[in-house]
Amino acid sequence: MNRLLICFFILFLPSLTLFGQSKYTISGTIKDKKNGETLINVSASLLEQPSIGTVCNEYGFYSLTLQEGTYKIIFRFIGYRSDTFLVALKSDMKLDHTMSLETSLLKEVVVNSKRKDDNIRKAEMGVERLDVKEIAKIPVIFGEKDILKTIQLLPGVKSAGEGNSGFFVRGGAADQNLILLDEAPVYNASHLLGFFSTFNSDALKDVSIIKGNSPAQYGGRLSSVLDVKMKEGNSQKYNVTGGIGLISSRLSIEGPIQNDKSSFMVSGRRTYADVFLKATEDYKDNSLYFYDLNAKANYRFNDKNRVYISGYFGKDVLAFGDNFKIDWGNTTGTIRWNHIISPKLFSNTSLIYSNYNYNIKLNSGGTDFNINSQIKDWNVKQEFQFFPSTKNSWRFGFNSIYHTITPNKFEGEGINNETKQSRYSLENALFVNNTMKIHERFNLDYGLRLSMYTVLGGDTYNIFDDGKLKDSVVLASGEFGKTYYNLEPRLQFSWMLNEVSSIKGGYARNTQSLHLLSNSTSANPTDQWIGNSYNIKPEISDQISLGYFKNFAENKYQFSVESYYKNLQNQIDYKNGADINSAPDIESELLYGMGRAYGVELLVKKTEGKFTGWIGYTLSRTERKIDGINNNDWYVAKQDRTHDISIVGMYELTPRWSLSGLFVYNTGNAVTFPSGKYNVDGNTVFLYTERNGYRMPAYHRMDIGATYTKPHKKNYESSWNFSLYNLYGRENAYTITFEDNPNDPSKTRAIQTSLFRWVPSITYNFKF
Amino acid sequence: MQYKNFTVISLLLLSSCTKEINIDLNSSDAKIVIEGNISNEVGPYYVKLSKSVNFSESNIYPPISNAIVVISDNVGTIDTLIEEVSGTYKTQKTIGVPGNTYNLTVFIDGNKYTATSKMPIPVKLDSLKFGSFSGFGGDDSTYTVIPVFRDPESYGNNYRFIQTVDGELDKSYIIFNDNATNGIVNQRPIFSSDVDVRKNSEVKVEMRCVDPETYLYFYSLSQIAGNGPGGGTTPSNPPTNITGDVMGIFSAYSTQTITQIAP
Incomplete structure (x- = not known):
């Protein structure tokens, strides 16, 4: 396979030099007229020949190279009014443009946006883009709109549990998702034990998820890329938006700093459950809250240079009096420099900082204990985008990350834990990706990523065999240790069967050098990240996927069926009875193995009209085989769910009222239940026969919501959002535990715990 | 560290309900369970042999009688235990001394199970x-x-x-x-x-x-x-120190x- 792909490269490289003398380039940036935000994925094409065109990149930049001549160029974007320009192309030229929303007043204007069929045309597979405005209408628990909960409603993406923002993609583990906020990796995307995500929707501009077939510029995780981009800030006028909910409140301010040159956005959110706790006698000494802050500013030096600075800061705090306190949080920062080198060559340089840490403080009898851990990254990314012709575009560059990982460390009086050091490593990647139109009907997207992970000195690395120490490697500070090289080919294509349907296929290899160790059945803020070492090798996944895409009724309905098969190598798990907190070297507690996942995903979507929504269904299987677990036999992974259905509907009843509803059903998680019991030392001990041999009861739930938009008063807009989570009060099993029956000591019993029946919520949103 | 208990409590605060449910659990083959203890207190010491039962049954574990149970140590004592009550075997002359190593050998229906434990100081x-x-x-x-x-x-x-x-x-x-x-x-x-x-x-x-x-x-x-x-x-x-397909622990x-x- 690898050799074949390299042949592809050689074959297509000459296309770089194939542009002739009399061609000129028209390029520019497309923005939203209302707020000056750059628009992503706007299509720029010839009015008469819609197949000749391009789309704007993630910074709103487009470049179109054509023969000298006169053209009608049309800009199209869903939800926006299309605009056509007559252009006499005699030399390279610049055409910036601002687009207006398609409002009801403009309904009479003929909206000629036939290109709503990108879903079938583009070679990309397993990609979903979320409209942040649309998300606001979908009912969610506590009325807190949340992109991570919304993506769980898409086929192939599964929730990690009731009300949980963790997710599994195509059989991957939760740590196999690359979650990027303005290019910075977010290591723990959840607040409050997973019930909220770290993403405050008010601060977001664009969200997309790629399920395994990511282009070569992305790498480092096996299963998916969730690419979240923050708003740039309104460059036209000042805006204040906010919301008051039962659990939390939000406030954002954005506006221009210098007209048309610079703008900013600051957005904050905080929960206030602890305010109520303080008011009660019993709970007044406790804290339970989180907050997050997003900020972004950009400055345009001139037509060719623009700088963006963005940051995120979030923290969770949970404390009981003076005895116990746990806090955890992410900090990210990104500085980006967009530079238009030539009309055909776009450059972006990013300097990225990312940090996740947690702290646990315990006090008992006047003695303090501390448990803490941290992962910190410095990250440089350089990417070039080259647009030689309308049929061809390239992305290439490098990424270099310096990781500092401080493992779970005990500190305090009465603790001596001098053995655990911070570990350093370097994760480098070179990538090149080419998107080309080989034929009117055939689009190809292929690329190659070279990943390199180097263990750096400053610590002793132990080599274990079957949990027993075999050898040690002492690396001096600054010394280079073992380096893992991985070549990751990626390829995907689309073949248009006719104007409304296509077949797509793809293959992608992904590798992962950072691993989240978790021994619990649900995500904990204290799960630890660990890098490759002399024992831990990069995880590798190979995914093949094939799909059929069809649009109906002038692209109002989209239908797709995608199937995938994924093979996983070097998967990691804790051994039974692993000592996760105090083992001198956690690597002695690990086991390695492999995995496989396969499935079919169906999606029917209605994108226009008063009624919009989708039905998604996934039929899948996910298995693991780890040496030392389940007698070394294959077993179904915890996240294996045979059937997974989501139905989402939104209906615009009147211009003031819109209604929404959703229904989800999935097979219960695979779990390990006892098959017998015995007695040791006076206690009942349960006997287990097979890993994950049982199923939790099936999970299903319906939520409804309604939004009332108040008539605008001058510049003041406001709306009320009502929602009811778990409409019919289904008691979904969150956990099932087994214990001696306290009423009859001669018996044991099973206890089911359910969360959240009928959670109503109300949120007031405003903007001025 | 049991800090997880605290996160449990905070979850429960958010609203939850528990109820007893019926689950159809598979039955399992009865497993042999061996539990033996030697301490530095005055003997006798006991080894208990029993079998596991299915989850739905009562907590009555069938004792294993007529087994041969021998405990030896590194100072030359070989002690064949006597079945005191059904499934409970009692030492005759073993003395628990810190620093000594004790070996347990059990024969049940012709199968041999062994374990070793060293009593810490x-x-x-x-x-x-x-x-x-x-x-x-x-x-x-x-x-x-x-x-x-x-x-x-x-x-x-x-x-x-x-x-x-x-x-x-x-x-x-x-x-x-x-x-x-x-x-x-x-x-x-x-x-x-x-x-x-x-x-x-x-x-x-x-x-x-x-x-x-x-x-x-x-x-x-x-x-x-x-x-x-x-x-x-x-x-x-839990990982046992007893060889063979058994549950339990032998601990000095x-x-x-x-x-x-x-x-």
């Missing part, structure tokens, strides 16, 4: 210290108990504590090792989700110095026992007990 338990503690929404009147002892200079000491409060046995598994606390006076408290220590409670703490295999066995049980909202480990059978330990009244 006792570490002196000095006293109990009481620290005030309040949980989530809890009152301030509860205490945690800190067993005060100095861990020896070298690594590799393992402890199991058994706490009884006002005559009520704490069913939680309490185990420490010295990975992070080698050579210093213990300040780690006993966290228990099973019993509360209050003003004037009579607290009895037995400290057992155990071998690493016994530590691992009870540590594994403690991890599984934490299985609730907020996470427990995927359950598995040294023991001390202190009883104190909470202030």
Whole structure:
């Protein structure tokens, strides 16, 4: 396979030099007229020949190279009014443009946006883009709109549990998702034990998820890329938006700093459950809250240079009096420099900082204990985008990350834990990706990523065999240790069967050098990240996927069926009875193995009209085989769910009222239940026969919501959002535990715990 | 560390309900369970042989009679145990001495099962210290108990504590090792989700110095026992030091007990 792909490269490289003398380039940036935000994925094409065109990149930049001549160029974007320009192309030229929303007043204007069929045309597979405005209408628990909960409603993406923002993609583990906020990796995307995500929707501009077939510029995780981009800030006028909910409140301010040159956005959110706790006698000494802050500013030096600075800061705090306190949080920062080198060559340089840490403080009898851990990254990314012709575009560059990982460390009086050091490593990647139109009907997207992970000195690395120490490697500070090289080919294509349907296929290899160790059945803020070492090798996944895409009724309905098969190598798990907190070297507690996942995903979507929504269904299987677990036999992974259905509907009843509803059903998680019991030392001990041999009861739930938009008063807009989570009060099993029956000591019993029946919520949103 | 218990409580605050349910659990082949203990207290010592039962059955475990049970040690004692009551075998001449190694051999229906355990040298338990503690929404009147002892200079000491409060046995598994606390006076408290220590409670703490295999066995049980909202480990059978397809543990330990009244 690898050799074949390299042949592809050689074959297509000459296309770089194939542009002739009399061609000129028209390029520019497309923005939203209302707020000056750059628009992503706007299509720029010839009015008469819609197949000749391009789309704007993630910074709103487009470049179109054509023969000298006169053209009608049309800009199209869903939800926006299309605009056509007559252009006499005699030399390279610049055409910036601002687009207006398609409002009801403009309904009479003929909206000629036939290109709503990108879903079938583009070679990309397993990609979903979320409209942040649309998300606001979908009912969610506590009325807190949340992109991570919304993506769980898409086929192939599964929730990690009731009300949980963790997710599994195509059989991957939760740590196999690359979650990027303005290019910075977010290591723990959840607040409050997973019930909220770290993403405050008010601060977001664009969200997309790629399920395994990511282009070569992305790498480092096996299963998916969730690419979240923050708003740039309104460059036209000042805006204040906010919301008051039962659990939390939000406030954002954005506006221009210098007209048309610079703008900013600051957005904050905080929960206030602890305010109520303080008011009660019993709970007044406790804290339970989180907050997050997003900020972004950009400055345009001139037509060719623009700088963006963005940051995120979030923290969770949970404390009981003076005895116990746990806090955890992410900090990210990104500085980006967009530079238009030539009309055909776009450059972006990013300097990225990312940090996740947690702290646990315990006090008992006047003695303090501390448990803490941290992962910190410095990250440089350089990417070039080259647009030689309308049929061809390239992305290439490098990424270099310096990781500092401080493992779970005990500190305090009465603790001596001098053995655990911070570990350093370097994760480098070179990538090149080419998107080309080989034929009117055939689009190809292929690329190659070279990943390199180097263990750096400053610590002793132990080599274990079957949990027993075999050898040690002492690396001096600054010394280079073992380096893992991985070549990751990626390829995907689309073949248009006719104007409304296509077949797509793809293959992608992904590798992962950072691993989240978790021994619990649900995500904990204290799960630890660990890098490759002399024992831990990069995880590798190979995914093949094939799909059929069809649009109906002038692209109002989209239908797709995608199937995938994924093979996983070097998967990691804790051994039974692993000592996760105090083992001198956690690597002695690990086991390695492999995995496989396969499935079919169906999606029917209605994108226009008063009624919009989708039905998604996934039929899948996910298995693991780890040496030392389940007698070394294959077993179904915890996240294996045979059937997974989501139905989402939104209906615009009147211009003031819109209604929404959703229904989800999935097979219960695979779990390990006892098959017998015995007695040791006076206690009942349960006997287990097979890993994950049982199923939790099936999970299903319906939520409804309604939004009332108040008539605008001058510049003041406001709306009320009502929602009811778990409409019919289904008691979904969150956990099932087994214990001696306290009423009859001669018996044991099973206890089911359910969360959240009928959670109503109300949120007031405003903007001025 | 049992901090997971606290996250459990905070989850429950958000709203939850529990109920007893019926689950159709598979039946399993009865497994042999061997539990043997030797301590530095005066004997006799006992080895119990029984079989596991299905989950739905009563907690009555069929004893295994007519087995041959032999305990030998590294000072030349070979002791064939006598079945006192059905399934319970009693030593005749074994003396528990710290530092000695004990070997257990059991023959059941012609199959042989063996285990070895070395009795650790006792570490002196000095006293109990009481620290005030309040949980989530809890009152301030509860205490945690800190067993005060100095861990020896070298690594590799393992402890199991058994706490009884006002005559009520704490069913939680309490185990420490010295990975992070080698050579210093213990300040780690006993966290228990099973019993509360209050003003004037009579607290009895037995400290057992155990071998690493016994530590691992009870540590594994403690991890599984934490299985609730907020996470427990995927359950598995705890790793045993007995060869053959059996459950249970053979443990030689040294023991001390202190009883104190909470202030």
